[in-house]
Amino acid sequence: MGAADLRVRGLNAGYGPVRALTDVSLDVPDGAVTAVLGGNGAGKSTLLRALSGTLRFHGGAVTGGTVEYDGARLDGRPAASVVAAGVVQVPEGRQVFARMTVADNLRAGALGRRGDRAAQQAARNRVHELFPVLADRAQQRAGLLSGGEQQMLAMGRALMARPRLLLLDEPSLGLAPMMAARIAETVREINTQGTTVLLVEQNASLALRLASHAVVLETGEVALSGTAEELSASDEVRRRYLGVADEEAAADA
Numbered sequence: 001m002g003a004a005d006l007r008v009r010g011l012n013a014g015y016g017p018v019r020a021l022t023d024v025s026l027d028v029p030d031g032a033v034t035a036v037l038g039g040n041g042a043g044k045s046t047l048l049r050a051l052s053g054t055l056r057f058h059g060g061a062v063t064g065g066t067v068e069y070d071g072a073r074l075d076g077r078p079a080a081s082v083v084a085a086g087v088v089q090v091p092e093g094r095q096v097f098a099r100m101t102v103a104d105n106l107r108a109g110a111l112g113r114r115g116d117r118a119a120q121q122a123a124r125n126r127v128h129e130l131f132p133v134l135a136d137r138a139q140q141r142a143g144l145l146s147g148g149e150q151q152m153l154a155m156g157r158a159l160m161a162r163p164r165l166l167l168l169d170e171p172s173l174g175l176a177p178m179m180a181a182r183i184a185e186t187v188r189e190i191n192t193q194g195t196t197v198l199l200v201e202q203n204a205s206l207a208l209r210l211a212s213h214a215v216v217l218e219t220g221e222v223a224l225s226g227t228a229e230e231l232s233a234s235d236e237v238r239r240r241y242l243g244v245a246d247e248e249a250a251a252d253a
């Protein structure tokens with residue numbers, strides 16, 4: 001593993017009396033796409049919030065375990081300090097600033113990361129190349145964008161903070177298949193450009209096509225982990241997350 005890998009060990013987290021993560025350990029290798037799969041309420045969003053230091057904004061807390069990135073501890077740090085370390089989250093539900101323009105949303109993304117104007121301009125150019133629509137609509141209010149375009153803006157805003165590790169929470173949620181495929185293609189491109197990605201997805205087939213490794217969370221615990229190839233071939237993953245057995249059963253009926 002390279003120096004910038006993320007290492008999670010024995011992570012426990014919850015919301016008051018609600019236990020959401022129990023003894024979760026995983027590695028996110030530098031340079032790769034790693035996926036976190038699991039059904040509703042499995043703890044996927046909680047895991048990303050725990051990594052990004054934003055759990056407290058949701059009334060939650062990390063109660064045990066460690067998160068190490070690039071050799072330094074991230075757990076216990078405020079969210080802004082995690083961003084400054086190069087770990088940036090795109091939260092679930094495309095939370096753009098609806099009343100602000102697209103350009104101002106992108107500017108807001110850059111606030112989290114110190115840098116000179118040239119670095120910021122390079123980040124904006126990268127975002128505009130990945131998502132030309134954000135350049136075309138720069139002066140439009142973000143709330144007027146389509147769902148897919150808002151997802152692009154949420155990702156673009158995160159990229160303005162120049163992450164080394166991008167945490168993506170269900171980028172395909174609620175999008176039509178063509179738009180979901182388009183977002184997936186962009187995730188691949190972002191990764192190819194050198195940004196490590198940790199991708200949370202309910203859409204297991206999409207995630208396993210993008211990722212090299214994956215973990216499956218079930219009721220807050222790691223139930224399975226392995227290479228994307230291994231998990232795609234696993235009967236349990238095929239049955240529970242890829243719906244393969246259901247299709248076969250339907251074909252037999």
Ligand code: ATP
Binds near residue numbers: 019059
């Ligand atoms: P989904 O795919 O439905 O978003 P998830 O895998 O991301 O699910 P989490 O949102 O992390 O799952 O939820 C894990 C557990 O924590 C669930 O039992 C959920 O009800 C609980 N939970 C999540 N957010 C909160 C919150 N803000 N306050 C209290 N409980 C919460």
